[in-house]
Amino acid sequence: MPLIFAFKGGAMKVSRRKWVFFLLAVLLAMPGLAQGEMYIEGYIGGVQGANAPMNLATGHPGNLADGTVVQTVELHHISGRFDPAVIGGLKIGTWFVKEGFLGYNYPDWMKYLGFYLDFSYHRLDLRNQTGRSVSFDNFAGGSTPTSNQFFSEGTAATLAFMFAGRYGFLPDSEVPFGRLQPYVAVGPAILFSSQDPRLSSSSIFTDTGQVNPYNIKPGSESAVNIALAVDAGIRWMCLKNVSVDLSFKYRFAEPSFNYRYTDPLDGTRQSFSLNPTYHLFSGQLGAAYHF
Numbered sequence: 001m002p003l004i005f006a007f008k009g010g011a012m013k014v015s016r017r018k019w020v021f022f023l024l025a026v027l028l029a030m031p032g033l034a035q036g037e038m039y040i041e042g043y044i045g046g047v048q049g050a051n052a053p054m055n056l057a058t059g060h061p062g063n064l065a066d067g068t069v070v071q072t073v074e075l076h077h078i079s080g081r082f083d084p085a086v087i088g089g090l091k092i093g094t095w096f097v098k099e100g101f102l103g104y105n106y107p108d109w110m111k112y113l114g115f116y117l118d119f120s121y122h123r124l125d126l127r128n129q130t131g132r133s134v135s136f137d138n139f140a141g142g143s144t145p146t147s148n149q150f151f152s153e154g155t156a157a158t159l160a161f162m163f164a165g166r167y168g169f170l171p172d173s174e175v176p177f178g179r180l181q182p183y184v185a186v187g188p189a190i191l192f193s194s195q196d197p198r199l200s201s202s203s204i205f206t207d208t209g210q211v212n213p214y215n216i217k218p219g220s221e222s223a224v225n226i227a228l229a230v231d232a233g234i235r236w237m238c239l240k241n242v243s244v245d246l247s248f249k250y251r252f253a254e255p256s257f258n259y260r261y262t263d264p265l266d267g268t269r270q271s272f273s274l275n276p277t278y279h280l281f282s283g284q285l286g287a288a289y290h291f
Contacts, residue, residue, distance in 0.1 A: 037094060037097045037290060038092075038290065038291045039091070039094070039288045039289060039290040040090070040091070040289055041091040041092075041093075041243075041286045041287065041288035042088075042090055042091075042286060042287060042288075043088070043090075043091070043245065043247070043284040043285060043286025043287075044284065044285065045086070045087050045282055045283045045284035046084060046282060046283060047084065047086075047122050047282035048082065048084045049082030049124065049278060049279060049281075050279035050281065051079060051081050051082075052080040052277040052279060053077065053080045054078050054274070054275055054276050054277065055075055055076065055077055055078065056078065056199075056273060056275070057074065057076070057272055057273075058076065058199075058272045059074075059270055059272075074134065074135050075133065075134050076131060076132075076133045076150070076199065076201060077132045077133070077134075078126075078148075078150050079129050079130075079131060080276060080277075082124065082127065083123070083127045085122045085125070086123075087120055087122040087282050087284065088120065088122070089118060089119055089120030090119050090120075091116050091117065091118050091119075091288070092117045093114055093115060093116025093162075094114055094116070095111060095113070095114035095166070096111065096113050096114060096115075097110075097111045098111070111177065112166055113163075113164065113166075114164045114165075114183075115161075115162065115163055115164065116162050116164060116185070117161060118158070118159070119157070119159050119160075120157070120160075120249075120282075121157045122155070122282075123153075123154070123155055123156075124155055124156040124193060124194075124195075124278075125151070125153050125154055126150070126195070126197075127151060128149065128150075128151040129149075130147060130148070130149060131149075131150050132146075132148065133146045133148045133201045134146075148199060149199075149200040150198065150199050150200075151197070152195045152274075153195075154193060154195040155193065156192070156193045156280070157191075157193075158189050158190070158192070158227065158229065158251060159189060159192075160187055160188070160189035160227075160229040160251075161187045161189065162187040162229065163187050164183050164184065164185035164231070165183060165185070166181050166235075167181070167182060167183075169182075174239075175237045175240060178237075179236060179237040180234065180236055180237075181234070181236075181237065181243075182232075182233070182234045182235075183231075183232070183234075183235065184230075184231065184232050185229075185230070185232075186228075188228065188229070189226070189228065190225075190227070191225045191227040191253045191255070192222065193225070193253070193255050193278075194221065194222040195274060196221075197218065197257075197259070197274055198215070199215070200215045200216075201214065214264040215264060216261050217261070218259035218260060218272075219259070221257040221258065221274075222257075223255040225254065225255045227251050228252045228253075229249065229251050230249070230250045231247055231249050231250075232247065232248050233245055233247030235288075237290075241289060241290045242290070243287070243288045243290065244286070244288075245284075245286040246284075246285055247283070248281070248283050248284075249281070249282045250279075250281055251279075252278065254275070254278070255275075255278070256274070257273065257274040258271065258272075258273050259271060259272055259273070
């Protein structure tokens with residue numbers, strides 16, 4: 001199955017849907033598919049990010065009464081509270097049974113081990129929250145605490161490479177390994193995320209103590225990061241080739257987003273970085289077809 005690539009700004013872009021179809025086509029093309037314990041699973045659930053306080057810094061020019069231009073730096077403390085969201089995804093995997101994946105005659109003990117690709121997508125919004133800003137300037141000789149309002153709209157897509165272990169309970173003639181199959185999995189992941197922040201704050205810009213509110217809307221930026229993914233779940237084999245799966249997922253990543261914005265006071269171009277820490281927890285219910 002050929003991949004279609006689009007080029008934008010010199011960077012190669014491949015849609016998430018094309019990646020999923022490409023990975024599915026590769027696995028389906030592997031020899032030994034009909035003999036191996038492979039499966040395709042779709043799932044849906046809910047995701048919540050743990051609070052992860054973060055800080056960002058912005059710089060603003062100001063003018064003294066005599067016209068001297070000075071620079072004020074503000075450090076903004078953000079609580080880092082996330083909104084809950086719906087998560088959906090697709091798993092494509094195999095267990096290493098005899099005469100299974102690639103037609104290899106694995107040792108019997110490897111039936112407890114497996115591998116799967118896990119692709120998921122969800123919103124990743126930072127809710128509207130009140131924070132604290134501290135202004136440092138080179139003319140007042142000190143700092144001034146003020147309040148800020150912050151929120152951000154974002155998304156997250158994750159492609160995880162999961163190495164799994166399982167055990168079987170309640171075996172019968174139709175499912176000799178066991179109908180009830182708890183499992184755990186861990187692996188690296190590629191996290192594609194974006195954030196579109198809004199910051200409304202205040203700063204002291206004059207030697208008279210005047211407080212000037214300002215709003216920053218720099219637009220959306222994206223980041224690609226290596227993440228850690230951990231899964232735990234229970235699979236029930238309803239039929240020989242059909243199962244339901246209740247699972248819980250944890251992902252950790254530390255992306256960095258760099259922004260350029262127009263200063264609302266004098267129209268100069270300024271910059272800041274947003275460095276959230278993601279601790280993402282989700283629960284999923286899925287259904288799988290086994291080959």
